[in-house]
Amino acid sequence: MNTDQILKNRAKVLDEDLADWASSAGADALLAEIVLLEQAPAQRRRMPSPRRILLGVAASAVLAGALVVGPSLFRASEQVYASQAVTIDRDGDMYAFYITDGDPTPAELEKAFHSVGLDKVTVKLIPVSPQERGPVFGFDRPDLEQGASATVFDCAERVEGCLKAFRVAADINGPAQFFLGRPAKPGEKYAFRADASWPGEALAGVKIQGRSVEQAVRLVRKHDLKVAYELDWPAGNGGRDGRNEQNVPASRIDPRWSVSSAETYNDGVIVLRVVPGPDATRPPGF
């Protein structure tokens, strides 16, 4: 037997074993999730996606601006600062920050900001789920949210030992407070929502997605947790982005509607994100 055949035999699965998987329920669900996401920043519209609305408003109890989590694109750039904790590249009109310390202090981060001329930026660390893998960050000024993005895709290829990365505008004027997520301590409330079904979270391992509201509520109550509702309105009238309506009273929720996710601030309340049924009436502005 030649070595290629030996290696082939070791494959867990071959492509031909996966015939028809492209039309499975899992493939359909992933496709539906992806096309709701925003595309490249250059193609963004001013109206944020449901996810971004969620993040921004979810953080509103703590922050005035929006938080950002997620990947973005990597481009060529030039290093302008490096310490043990932070490396900064200048990339056009942005600075790319690469964090190489799992537990950076606000002072270290402020020093990095100041070193590149952003000397009126202060830094605050905010508690996020320890399961959160992406950099969670934001500013207290909504105008600075524009253009800020996470740059994780090639993080460790760019800077050895890079754990997380993000980009901010290079021309920040005036005072601004920068927020960066840090793992919450046991029992500490989050300043940024987490998926409640992640390991270690309130509904760890519980499948909520796709259940009816009635079923989901029963599951949540079984865990002695409270329920709050949000509605994810799909894009209407040819629009690109859907809208997320928050703090929706239970009286407006049809128990037969489907739940798309369950999220938590680790505060004993599970936020059910619900997809309204086809006959639901949109409130003004949605």
Place this chain on the structure above:
Amino acid sequence: MDETDDRTRFEAVYRRTYEQILGYATRRCSCAEDAADVVAETYVIAWRRMAELPHGDAGRLWLYGVARRVLANHRRGERRRATRHAELTAEAEILFPPPSPLGGPDEVGRAMDMLSDDDRELLTLAVWEELDPGQIAEVLGCSRNAARTRLHRARKRFTKALQQIRPSARLETRPLLEKESR
């Protein structure tokens, strides 16, 4: 290209390549959750970079390149979760059957472990994804000649590693999937 065109094209590429990208991730990940994460993140990047996604079969090779970088980041602990993909994770469980208690030593795996990451990637792209040197060159971003030469050397090193571990190679059978064994 407007939104409708983007979505139509993305869906076409997604449906055409999904099984291959799922296969790529499954063969290289140790659990369903990791494989689902790699598939999901690969397509999230493709969606966000539609303008760069080549047409035709070059799109599939481009996706392998993205999946490769996603997997490398994943192995460094940088798990991305732009999507939930819970159903995909649940479905993929069937591709990761529990190890057989009767299984012998993983000699092929040990031989692969003796190779460099580059050699492993070259060999597996050639054998598991059945790519030729020109296609491998596209995925890895090197010249066709370089891919051909490096693949030849990787094969030699793999053969040598196998001989060191088990001088008389015997037939290895691929473990049956649960759905295959019914």
